[in-house]
Amino acid sequence: MKINQLYEKEIVAIILYTSLFFIILAVGLVVFFYFSRKKIIKKELEKKDLEIHFQQQQLHAIITTQEEERKRIAQDLHDDISSKLNVVSLNSHLLKTPNLTVQETNEITSNIVNLTAKALESTRRIAHDLLPAVLDKFGLHAGIEELCSEFTSSKQVQVDYHNKAVFAVNDKDKHLHVFRVLQELMNNSLRHGKASSISLLFEEEQGHVVCHYKDNGKGFDTTDAKNQHGLGMKNILSRISVLKGTIEIESAVGHGVQVVFKF
Incomplete structure (x- = not known):
């Protein structure tokens, strides 16, 4: 029990x-x-x-x-x-x-x-400057060709442009932002970087258009906040944001600038 x-x-x-x-x-x-x-x-x-x-x-x-x-x-x-x-x-x-x-x-x-x-x-x-006529009438490829020609004709820089992508005719609004990004990059290469050579390549990758941009200018320190938050850089980033794209910038003092952006 x-x-x-x-x-x-x-x-x-x-x-x-x-x-x-x-x-x-x-x-x-x-x-x-x-x-x-x-x-x-x-x-x-x-x-x-x-x-x-x-x-x-x-x-x-x-x-x-x-x-x-x-x-x-x-x-x-x-x-x-x-x-x-x-x-x-x-x-x-x-x-x-x-x-x-x-x-x-x-x-x-x-x-x-x-x-x-x-x-x-x-x-x-x-x-x-407000809206290049050739861009509006003939599309982004023709607009970029004219832009490169204008910079090359200055005798200060040689621009090498190649295009392997197809720019959709119905994306004129997007193309204007792409054009302005390139305009800003090339102006920076010439004015600040003192570059004598710029190479530009567009190609398609997994449904996106990718731009490879490179110059042989003075380059800059990417860790310097002054370079990251300047008006030109803000302009570029804001346009890439509107395009819902991405951008990568590589540079170092004395080694030019390399930029890859896709949209």
């Missing part, structure tokens, strides 16, 4: 200890999952904050770039076209001067014609 009672007590104790173990385990699991979930939520919130911060930076870069472009256009209109038209206006009034000789009249007329031609050329240049 006593043996049975002891046996029953042992079974009850085992059941109690086992139940207690599982209760503690369950509580431990609940606490673990609670804090794990809390940590995951915290990381997700941090990720969202970073994404929002990045989007704000990109938006700020786009707005800043637009404002800089507007200032440049306004400056060009004021300093170049307006000044020429003012002189044309003055010369036109001079034609009303009585007793002008034939030679004086011819000189004034010649000045009006020359200044008007220069004002028209400046207007075409500004319009080209």
